[in-house]
Each structure stands twice: as structure tokens, then as C-alpha cells.
Amino acid sequence: MNNFSISQVMDSLGVNKFTWKIFFLLGLAMVFDGYDYMIVSYTMPQIAAEWGLSAIAKGSLSSWSLIGLILGGALAGIISDKIGRRKTLMFAIAMYSLMNIPICFSNSFEMFAIFRVLAGIGLGACIPVVTTTYSESTPTKKRAIFITFGMAWMIVGWVLAGLVAAAIVPVFGWRLCYLIGGIPLVYSILLYFKMPESAYWLANKGYREEAVKALQNIERIATGKSTDWDPKALIVPKPPKQSGPKALFSKKYIRITAGIWIMYFCGCFIVYGINAWLPSLMLEKGLTLTSAYGLAIAQNAAAIIANCSTGFVAEAVGRKKNLIISFGVAAISDIIMATVGGGFGAILAACIFLGFAVNYSITAVQPLMAEAYPTEFRNTGVSWCHAFGRIGGACAPIVAGVIIEMGLGYAVSFLFYIIPAVLGLLAAVFLVKKETKGKSLDELAVGNS
DSSP: OOOEEHHHHHHHHOSOHHHHHHHHHHHHHHHHHHHHHHHHHHHHHHHHHHHTOOHHHHHHHHHHHHHHHHHHHHHHHHHHHHHOHHHHHHHHHHHHHHHHGGGGGOOSHHHHHHHHHHHHHHHHHHHHHHHHHHHTSSOGGGHHHHHHHHHHHHHHHHHHHHHHHHHHHHHHOSHHHHHHTTTHHHHHHHHHHHOOOOHHHHHHTTOHHHHHHHHHHHHHHHHSOOOOOOGGGEEOOOOOSOOSHHHHTSTTTHHHHHHHHHHHHHHHHHHHHHHHHHHHHHHHTTOOHHHHHHHHHHHHHHHHHHHHHHHHHHHHHOHHHHHHHHHHHHHHHHHHHHHOOSSHHHHHHHHHHHHHHHHHHHHHTHHHHHHSSOGGGHHHHHHHHHHHHHHHHHHHHHHHHHHHHTTOOHHHHHHTTHHHHHHHHHHHHHHOOOOOTTOOHHHHHHHHO
């Protein structure tokens, strides 16, 4: 029997029923993740009013979960590369679901902060594992599209959070929103039975027979039949000399690690800073609660379009060009939002463009994360990048709160985001050297060995 690789089998099957099964199954994980994070922004004004919080403390409400995201992301990558994608994702979702329930009954800022950090640890594992699994479950030529489409699921969760808050908060208050956040616990049990383990991970851990069975399962779902492959004929790329966190900073990977980290840090700073404060800034601008929520929902709806489109552009022009364009457009959108005049219609249009541009830039980084590292430490690379990026996301609401408390005005509240946008653009220009477009994961692994 001829030798074969996992990438060859995946590419020969193309986009199929299995591809879509993983896309929708793991998409739910991203929806719940997005809801859990964004619900803080929508309940922030009511929590701050109930507990009499300052602007800085109010901004930190969004930062506590991000601190947990940093810790969870750093740990989950190492854990996932050791025990597998499936188990890590299942436990992570169960954890953040359970930690949401006590928030419903919290009676102090300190109690809220503790459980948001704990919930954030679970959240921190979710996005990196989903990104890695999407990269390992799709054919080469569609990889960027499915990875970035996967991020769109998270924005659906952001929109869902706005819709739930708009319906729940005025009638029942903010606490019920967090009780609803416990629902994903049921979904985590579903994953145990429905989510298959990555064939790439199985093969690189030495489980050749299990990897072949995983490939046969994929082929059976895709075509209704399966090939009797010989596990001994499976080609597994030579493992790298180093793996784990140390490998990210080795001579071979330090440049791309620095580039991805800087870009994602800047993207998170912009997106999480704006998302945390937009409803409050619109209320301070004189808009009603319904209008403020409507603008935030519209901005996040535009983000879904951004996430769906950036993968197509990345496959057409390449990862580097796409990143340069994305951070340039993000800077322009910040300027427009800062200087917009007129009535609600003009503000709505500016919010939609802002939501599209800044989320396009942060999503454009996602394919490169998964493609930059071999299977042995792919999820470590993805999750550590996410963890570092979330430091920017954790700092942004607090920094924005400081600027707002300084009384520098509405325009400055948006203009200062130009700085991270330019830094992200420079990182794309000078630190991204290797184009990964059109190369299979096995080809990239051989090139990195």
C-alpha cells in the first residue's frame, strides 16, 4: 500500500460533511464563549451603579475575566498538546459554565472579580482549542476561511449577549444574565460524546492506529465508505528538536512569535477596549439605553461579516498582505468614530464600520497562529499567543477608564486606539516573513523541522 499523510487524506476529501459537522459543533462553543465575555459589557452600567464604582473600577469589570483568560490560555495550550483537543475543550467549557452561576448571587465587587477570574480560566482554553481543531479538520486551501469563520461564531455570542441583556436587564436586572451563562454545562457533556479527537494530534503522539481510525471515520462521514489504510504506511513529519513553550522562543520561531504576539496584543487592546466602553460612552453621549445597546449590537453584527470575509481575502492575497491592510483600515475606522458628527444615523454608520474594521484585524491574525507551529506544540503556540493578546485586552478597559476619567473628551476616547493599530501594522510589515498560504500542515511541519 502506498504511503500517505493526514494532510493528503484531508485535502483529497475537500470540504465535506465532516468539515461542516466540526464547524457547527465547535461553533456552539464559540457562541457560548462570546456570550460569556460580552455580557459583562452590557451589564457594566447597572453593576457599577448598584455598587457605586469609579470609572476605573467600572472598566476593570471586563478585565477580571481577561485575567482568567490569560491564565487559562497559558495552561490550556500545554494541556491540550498533552491530553488532546477534545478533553481540554470539554473541561474548559464545564468550568466557565459552573463559575458563572455564583456571579448571579454575588453581593460585592470582590466576589464578582473572583468568579470572573475563575470563569475566565475556562474561557481561556476555548478559543485556542477551537482554532487549532479547525486548522486540523479542514483542507489546506480552505483552512484560513474556516478558522476565521469560526471566529464569527464568537461574535454571534456577542450579539446574543446584547439581545439577552436588552430583554432581561430592564425587566429582571443584570443577575439573571449570568445564570443563563451556566447553560453551556449541558453542551460540554454533549462534546464528550460527539467531538472526535484530532487525527494530527493522535499521529504525532504515536497513536497511529487511532489516527487511521480517525481518518476512516472522517472518510465514512464524507463519502459513506472507508479505506483500509495501513497504520505503518502513515507518514508522520519528523518531530521538532524542541516543543512546548520554550520552542516558541527558539531561534527558528522567535521572529514569528514576536510578530503574532504584538499583532494580537494590539488587536485585543482595540477590540476589548472599545467593546467594554461603547455602551457606557454612548450613554454619556446622551443616547438612551436601548440606543446604546443597539449600537453595540450593530457593531458586533458587523464584526460577524468581518470574520467571515477575512479568510477569503487571506486565501486570495496571502496572510501578510491581509494583515497589513487590516490594521491600516482599523486605524482609519478609529479616526472616523472619534470625529463623527450628525445624528444617530451617522453614529450608527461609524459604529458599523468600526466593528467591521477592528474585528477584521484581530481575526486576520488567527490563521497564522495555527500555521506557524507544528502539531507537537501548535495549541501551545496558539494559546500562548491568545494569552499574551489578552493582556492587552485586560489592560484596555482600565486604560480607557483612566483616559475617560481625565476628562479629555469623547474624541480622545477613540483616537488613542490609533497607536496599537499602527504598532500592529508595523509588526505585520517587519516580523511576518514566511507566507503560509496554500501549504498543508504537514508541509509546514517538514519546513519547520
